[in-house]
Amino acid sequence: MTYSETLEKEILKKISVAENQDSLEKIRIAELGKKGKISLLMKDLSKLSPEDRKEQGSKLNILKKNISEAISLKKIELANIELEKQLLEEKIDVTLPVQVNQSKYGKIHPVSQVLDEISEIFGSLGYKISEGPDIETEHYNFNALNIPESHPARQMHDTFYLNNDNTKEKYVLRTHTSPVQVRTMEKGKPPFKFISPGRTYRCDSDQTHTPMFHQIEGLVVDEKTHLGHLKWTLETFFKSFFELDNIEIQLRPSYFPFTEPSLEVDVLCDRSGPVLKIGEGSDWLEVAGAGMVHPKVLRSSNIDPSKYQGFAFGLGVDRLAQLKYGIPDLRTFFNGDIRWLSHYGFSFLDLPTLSRGLKK
Ligand code: DAH
Numbered sequence: 361m362t363y364s365e366t367l368e369k370e371i372l373k374k375i376s377v378a379e380n381q382d383s384l385e386k387i388r389i390a391e392l393g394k395k396g397k398i399s400l401l402m403k404d405l406s407k408l409s410p411e412d413r414k415e416q417g418s419k420l421n422i423l424k425k426n427i428s429e430a431i432s433l434k435k436i437e438l439a440n441i442e443l444e445k446q447l448l449e450e451k452i453d454v455t456l457p458v459q460v461n462q463s464k465y466g467k468i469h470p471v472s473q474v475l476d477e478i479s480e481i482f483g484s485l486g487y488k489i490s491e492g493p494d495i496e497t498e499h500y501n502f503n504a505l506n507i508p509e510s511h512p513a514r515q516m517h518d519t520f521y522l523n524n525d526n527t528k529e530k531y532v533l534r535t536h537t538s539p540v541q542v543r544t545m546e547k548g549k550p551p552f553k554f555i556s557p558g559r560t561y562r563c564d565s566d567q568t569h570t571p572m573f574h575q576i577e578g579l580v581v582d583e584k585t586h587l588g589h590l591k592w593t594l595e596t597f598f599k600s601f602f603e604l605d606n607i608e609i610q611l612r613p614s615y616f617p618f619t620e621p622s623l624e625v626d627v628l629c630d631r632s633g634p635v636l637k638i639g640e641g642s643d644w645l646e647v648a649g650a651g652m653v654h655p656k657v658l659r660s661s662n663i664d665p666s667k668y669q670g671f672a673f674g675l676g677v678d679r680l681a682q683l684k685y686g687i688p689d690l691r692t693f694f695n696g697d698i699r700w701l702s703h704y705g706f707s708f709l710d711l712p713t714l715s716r717g718l719k720k
Contacts, residue, residue: 362401362404362416363401363416363419363420363423367423368423368426368427371387371391371397371427372426372427372430374387375387375427375430375431375434376430376434378434378438380438380442381435381438381439381442384431384434384435384438387431388431391427392424392427392428392431398420398423398424398427401416401420402417402420402424405417405420458709465707465708466701466705466708467701467702467705467706467707467708468705468706468707468708468710469693469701469705470681470685470687470693470704470705470706471574471677471678471681471693473681473706473710473712474677474680474681474684475557475574475576475677476711476712477601477712478555478557478576478597478601478675478677478680479555479557480712480713480714481597481600481601481714482555482578482597484714485593485596485597486553487553487554487555487578488553488554488555489554489555489556489557490540490543490544490554490555490556491540491556491557491558492534492537492539492540492543492544492556492558493534494533494534494558494559494561495522495531495532495533495534496531496532496533496534496539497529497530497531497532498529498530498531498532499529500534500539500542500543501519501532501534501535501536501539502514503660504539504542504657504660504661505538505539505541505542505617505618505657505660506617506618506654506656506657506660507617507618511617513616513617517535517536517562518535518562518563518564519532519533519535519562519563520532520533520561520562520563520571533560533561534558534560534561535560535561535562536560536575536577536674537556537557537558537560537575537576537577537674538577538618538672538674540556540558540577541556541577541579541618541653541657541661541672542657542660542661544556544579545579545581545658545661545662545663546661546662550581550582550583550663550668551580551581551582551583552579552580552581552582552670553579553580553581553582554578554579555576555577555578555579556576556577556578556579557574557575557576557577557677558574558575558576559572559573559574560572560573560574560575561573565691567689567690567691568679568690569690570678570690570691570693570694572694573676573677573678573690574676574677574678575674575675575676575677576674576675576677577672577673577674578593578671578672578673578674578675579653579670579671579672580593580670580671580672581653581658581663581668581669581670582668582669582670583667583668583669584669585669585670585671586652586669586671587621587652587671589671590623590650590651590652590671590673591609591611593671593673594609594625594648594650594673595607595609598627598647600714601680601684602627602638602639602683602684604638604639606639606640607627607628607638607639608627608628608639609625609626609627609628610625610626610627610628610644611623611624611625611650612624612625612626614649614651616649616651617654618651618653618654618656618657618672619650619651619652619653619654619671619672620651620652620654620655621651621652622649622650622651623649623650623651624646624648624649624650625646625647625648625649625650625673626644626645626646626647627639627644627645627647628640628641628642628643628644628645629641629643629644629645630642630643631643635686636683638683645683647675647676647679647680647683648673648674648675648676649673649674650671650672650673650674651671651672651673652669652670652671652672653669653670653671653672678690678693681693685704687704
């Protein structure tokens, strides 16, 4: 068999009616593949006289080129048709209301929700987020924060020490998020303005303590920041978090080795009824620890305390979640009980935003 126009027309016809990419590929193999029709014709050229071989050879080369081109064009055409079909099938009407069958989906844990809320509020005040490791060295967890080995504050931390037999550096599960202050300051240059959310650990368990809990650390360091800024920041934060304008806070002198002066922050509340009410009554509820960053902490972070100063604060996230959403027992937070989560959890569509309001 040799080249003929009929043969070319026949193949082109087959290509033009191919229904999908698979059948097109079969045609390609049957015509152009190693054992395909055109390849066999090429092989037969050796049986021809030199003149015929020349003529047939060039005709077959043109045929091969034409067929390849026709296949490539058809491939693009079929791909476009298939894409159109897929787009039509997967069309979504975005004007339809969202239908969420809550029982079918997981819920957002109140701790995650409150962490998002707090980050949203501080984000709007210009704070960045900086994180540190859960397994921390004694240096960052204690020493760099002015809590040397013999310091009584170490006892108060009920620390989980890791197996430190063969290590020069001693490791602990961090007892607070304050080590992130030093870790972050060491890595950068002032001014600093960030929060550090995360898990913290202490060997303690009762109705108001769990061995793992969450804190958010806050730090602002520059040349001018003072105690008045701290008070405004915390007041603004609590008003926004509890979505109440009548929040009143009180700063009480306290002691933390890494701040000087140190303060405990209370919010006004009413404990006379069955539920605790924030912003009313005449009782005070402790909600945060805070203070002006101790010069020794700045020095541990290679920052000159004669030039820079700032404030720090630490918030108990789980406690804030309990207060805001009326969850009585802290231990239930981490039991992994799906019934608890479906009661206290949040829909994944309830993204906390300041513009829409933080509450569900
Ligand atoms: N790290 C303290 C704790 O866990 C909380 C704290 C108090 C953090 C005062 C601060 C602060 O940044 O200034 O008990």
